Amino acid sequence: MDVLYSYYLEYFQSFGINEAWAILLWYAMTFAIVAVLLIGVVLVLVLVERKLLALFTVRKGPNRVGFWGCLQTVADAIKLLFKEDIIPDKADKFLFWIAPILVFAPVMAVWGLIPWDSRFCIFNSIVGVLLFMAILTFPTFGILLAGYSSNNKYSLIGAFRACVQTISYEIPLVMSVLSIVVLAQTLNINNIILAQSSNGIFGWNFIPAFVGMVVFFVCAIAQMNRTPFDLPEAESELVCGYNVEYSGMKFAMFFLAEYAETFIISLFMAILFFGGYLSPFGGYIVEQLDINFVTTQFLIYIEQFSWLIIKTAIILFVIIWIRATLPRLRADQLTAFAWKVLLPLSIINFFVVSVIKYMTMGASYV
């Protein structure tokens, strides 16, 4: 990435333009790439979810618009764009307007932190994990504002529930991520992946931190407000929770953010516990093929990217599967579950992982 960046700067300056403009354009391009990628991923994810839910509930799912129904979500997106944008009469107009942005922007920001393969990471920070966790707490703020400013009791209850839920589940989530940080001895996401590269599938973090993985998975589902933790928008209780009053593109922003968050947390889980872009066999498949050096290097990146996507897809499949199976929990049961079950589990996991780390590394650890 750095090499690419310096090449880019050199090329840009060869036209004799100020460097500041070059940096600005670089960020604009990255932004555009992330935005297009995000919307594309969300469209595909929505379609796949609908197809999978149809499979689980013995239906057909979308199959008319385009081949295999593949243009259905595109059609839905266009419909949402053209819908009337309604703001309730007695709503707090400014907060109502800014809330979807506050939900959407942080989810978009964390995309820059993901290492897609061993080279391509838009922002390779030394405190990546910390940054990731910090930024992902922001959407709660937007949801709370959305519920408060709508001037609707259903929205308000939904927003409060979202707040309670996210705050409760944040703590076991962070505790389980902490055990990974202890294992890898770093906060950098790239280095966490490299720390798992010792011996294929057996080097991955989910083996020492299995409990942590389970806790992370449960908390992640709660963070993305999906069944069985979809209380903030429990459609049979609160009609649609915090986004009842939102329509058209504003609603779509919440929707996009939710699905993007689902994808990003699944990615993050694949990175933390399942070795990210690493191959489960230790070495990469393309290395076995006898091709020339440059092509092999190029193919390795593609293979790394594919491994990451495959791992994420499996996690997403499980999440959708759970959605099709389980009923919804009650608000107080939900918080009780977080505090009484998940938090002790994550602390025990942290303790066990620390002991394992101490045993393997010996005195040098202290």
Added chain:
Amino acid sequence: MSEKLKKTMKINIGPQHPSTHGVLRLVLELDGEVIKSTEPIVGYLHRGMEKMAENMTYFQYLPTVDRIDYLSSFFCAEAFVSSVEKALKIEVPQKAQYMRVMLMELNRIASHLLWLGTFMLDLGASSPFFYCFREREVILNLFEDLTGARMMYNFHTFGGVKKDFQAHFFEKLDKFMLDFPKKVDEYEAIITKNPVFLKRAYGIGVLNKKTALAYAITGPNLRASGVTLDFRKQSPYLIYDKVEFDVPNRKFGDSWSRYFVRVQEMKESLKIVKQCADWLQQNKNEDYNLGIRPVALKVPVGMYVSNVESPRGLLSCVLVADGSEKPVRVKWRTGSFYAVQVLPNLIQNHKMSDLMTIFGSLDVILPEVDR
């Protein structure tokens, strides 16, 4: 404390709320998420079913009766038809009786299936909803083959039923009877011991025996509270004394018990359907109708009551006749009405989410409440 600083919040659930199953309005008083008081407001669907009878002849009123409870049309028709038959002192042919019982039990299964689906949807699980509709579809197809309608069958008539079975009816029915027990086991596998479902339904909304009797609750809701009262056993009508079946019941009276009783009831209903189908296949050539013609049906003076055990409890039709072609008064007694009455009692001091569990488990059909 001033009025502004009051701790409770009033919130309207309904009439268009997705879980009020039609058009019930509940005015809740919430303290946080705890329900302090509830006021059910009914009447959004009132169609004057009782008043309508006074301006119609018996044959004109018969098709409208199906609309009282659109999920168990056969039961409403049976209640009205049998009250007139009591008045006329006629004995329905045995084949018609078997046909009626078989169709009513199939209808009970269909009604319970729809209840199960919507109940699970209220709790946030979407899959069982689609599964239940898949099986209900089979039953509705059977009814469509027989009566030409999917919901308002208009099949009963005074002194029998309107039509005989078509050629392939029993083939389809046999297939259904073979498949259905497996499907019920599937539901039980996904729901009955599901930890999340148990957490949501077990011990929630306990309706004890005393309250249930005091509020005149009937049907599965009462049987879940420890009273084995079933009008099919208590005072058998039609051929219910000739078929064998059990009355499932539970003692505790919570939402889970109500769920359990209904699921078991589906199995028992299937037993009755099997026995009726066997009898009907053996006695194909019997008479199914007495042939009472629509012109000038005059009902003798008096008051006649008929009781039917519908999926939602006791359904009774009180008919007052004065010897003319039109009834003087028709009064309907429906199970759902009493379930709505006991609702505020059940949900007090429960959480708001429990409202959906409890209300869903009571199996209230609003057209039946408002009539």
